[in-house]
Amino acid sequence: MIDVFDNFYKGKKILVTGHTGFKGSWLSIWLHELGAEVVGVGLEPYSEKDNFVLSGIGKKIKADIRADIRDGEKMKEIFAQYQPEIVFHLAAQPLVRLSYEIPVETYETNVMGTVNVMEAIRATDSVKVGVMITTDKCYDNKEQLTGYKEDDPFGGYDPYSSSKGACEIAIQSWRRSFFNPDDYGKTHHVSLASVRAGNVIGGGDWAKDRIIPDCIRALEAGKPIEIRSPKAVRPWEHVLEPLSGYMLLAQKMWNDPTGYCEGWNFGPEMESVLNVWEVATAMIENFGYGELKDVSDPNALHEANLLMLDITKAKTHLGWKPRLNAKQCAVLTSDWYKRYKTEDVYQLCVEEIEKFLS
Numbered sequence: 001m002i003d004v005f006d007n008f009y010k011g012k013k014i015l016v017t018g019h020t021g022f023k024g025s026w027l028s029i030w031l032h033e034l035g036a037e038v039v040g041v042g043l044e045p046y047s048e049k050d051n052f053v054l055s056g057i058g059k060k061i062k063a064d065i066r067a068d069i070r071d072g073e074k075m076k077e078i079f080a081q082y083q084p085e086i087v088f089h090l091a092a093q094p095l096v097r098l099s100y101e102i103p104v105e106t107y108e109t110n111v112m113g114t115v116n117v118m119e120a121i122r123a124t125d126s127v128k129v130g131v132m133i134t135t136d137k138c139y140d141n142k143e144q145l146t147g148y149k150e151d152d153p154f155g156g157y158d159p160y161s162s163s164k165g166a167c168e169i170a171i172q173s174w175r176r177s178f179f180n181p182d183d184y185g186k187t188h189h190v191s192l193a194s195v196r197a198g199n200v201i202g203g204g205d206w207a208k209d210r211i212i213p214d215c216i217r218a219l220e221a222g223k224p225i226e227i228r229s230p231k232a233v234r235p236w237e238h239v240l241e242p243l244s245g246y247m248l249l250a251q252k253m254w255n256d257p258t259g260y261c262e263g264w265n266f267g268p269e270m271e272s273v274l275n276v277w278e279v280a281t282a283m284i285e286n287f288g289y290g291e292l293k294d295v296s297d298p299n300a301l302h303e304a305n306l307l308m309l310d311i312t313k314a315k316t317h318l319g320w321k322p323r324l325n326a327k328q329c330a331v332l333t334s335d336w337y338k339r340y341k342t343e344d345v346y347q348l349c350v351e352e353i354e355k356f357l358s
């Protein structure tokens with residue numbers, strides 16, 4: 001495996017929450033390949049076809065734990081037992097439409113779950129770096145034509161987006177109150193940051209109401225792909241793009257704990273900001289068959305129409321930038337879904353990480 005982090009992750013003790021999910025499974029595979037000791041904390045995977053299950057990553061990492069982040073005492077116990085040095089907190093209820101059905105659970109998981117993870121960090125001396133994953137939807141969406149910057153106000157219309165806005169406020173508060181850079185080395189040894197990605201796509205995601213899984217389900221069933229919001233514009237990016245940003249940031253925070261403990265956007269370049277119809281069309285082109293059906297409903301639940309991220313800060317201060325253009329991102333994503341039924345999925349993921357890096 002190519003190591004763009006100069007052996008940094010080899011032997012590091014890393015705790016990943018949400019490792020059974022889409023992004024968490026890819027992150028665990030990447031970290032495992034780099035020689036990190038990964039402890040994963042999450043709920044059961046959603047289906048037998050999830051990347052977590054097919055790749056078998058749960059059997060390779062140091063510990064694969066089923067636990068609920070809403071249980072604060074349990075989190076402290078797990079942290080005390082495994083003594084992680086770096087924490088990537090991804091566990092969440094991440095779906096906008098589902099959040100209208102289960103708003104209370106969405107808030108409990110996303111907001112109190114994040115607070116519980118921060119409290120576990122506070123109670124565990126071994127933790128030096130905490131990277132808290134929120135989303136592009138944490139910003140107060142004004143449907144503006146320019147991308148959101150890290151210091152734009154938080155907000156959110158639906159329960160999911162606003163719960164992530166609330167997470168950001170909690171993270172900011174914990175950083176000011178308990179992990180203040182001014183007190184680093186005096187009252188604590190923690191560097192805490194929050195990270196916001198765009199609409200992440202890639203192999204192994206089967207979530208409900210997300211465009212790529214919707215496309216694949218329709219293509220596999222030989223049915224037209226139903227598009228609810230054809231004109232909705234999103235910052236699409238391959239899952240390995242934000243993960244590379246989170247990993248680079250954690251490395252920088254480890255080496256300079258007070259220099260990077262703030263909010264960071266890891267979105268795509270403007271040319272990858274496409275509408276839903278264009279993304280589904282790219283999938284059809286890569287598969288070589290399929291058709292789209294516009295099923296937009298004027299009475300549908302509110303979802304943002306226009307959402308973009310400004311990534312100038314990550315580019316200039318971290319030296320991070322997206323590696324793939326929109327076309328390459330669609331090709332790599334399609335590749336996984338074309339091959340997962342017949343190939344070793346762990347090796348497929350490793351091959352995709354190597355392709356991405358080269």
Ligand SMILES: NC(=O)c1ccc[n+]([C@@H]2O[C@H](COP(=O)([O-])OP(=O)(O)OC[C@H]3O[C@@H](n4cnc5c(N)ncnc54)[C@H](O)[C@@H]3O)[C@@H](O)[C@H]2O)c1
Nearest residue numbers: 018020021022023042043068069090091092094135199200
């Ligand atoms: N996928 C995207 O487009 C996207 C974009 C921006 C931000 N994010 C954020 O990235 C993170 C990961 O998203 P994903 O797409 O991989 O989601 P996912 O639904 O595939 O995975 C979620 C993970 O969280 C775990 N989880 C959920 N509730 C939990 C609970 N109560 N206790 C313990 N674990 C729990 C699940 O078991 C799973 O491992 C989330 O925080 C999400 O908000 C995702």
